[in-house]
Amino acid sequence: MIRLAFISMMMAGSATAAEALVPLSQVKDVNDGLVAVAVADHIRNKCSTIEPRLIVAWRYLGSLETRAQQLGYSDEEIEDFVTDKSEKKRIAALAGAYIVAHDAKPNDKDSLCRLGREEIAANSAVGNLLREK
Secondary structure (H helix, E strand, C coil), X not given: CHHHXXXXXXXXXXXXXXXXXXXXXXXXXXXXXXXXXXXXXXXXXXXXXXXXXXXXHHHHHHHHHHHHHHCCCCHHHHHHXXXXXXXXXXHHHHHHHHHHHCCCCCCCHHHHHHHXXXXXXXXXXXXXXXXXX
């Protein structure tokens, strides 16, 4: 009888925890990670002297997915979040703001190459996803 009551309490607690999940767009570490990936991707696409560290990037994205799962988000919720067009635009806008905040211009190759080199030298989240050729 005590076990049944305990199991019922646990199940009720789990339902409450699941209901309490905030949208993934409000989970700071996941969003910061996605912004870092977007910034790195933008730099490597515009700067011919910097290339991606693809294996590192895949592992990093996997760690972000694992973090979301640990917080209680389902695979379907995670997939919906990362494929949502408005979320992609929001992350791209945050990446653009990051670039500008770091004294670079989103369409200026030289300033993006400089930013990429600075990020690599700083071993930042962005820099860890890049390397110079």
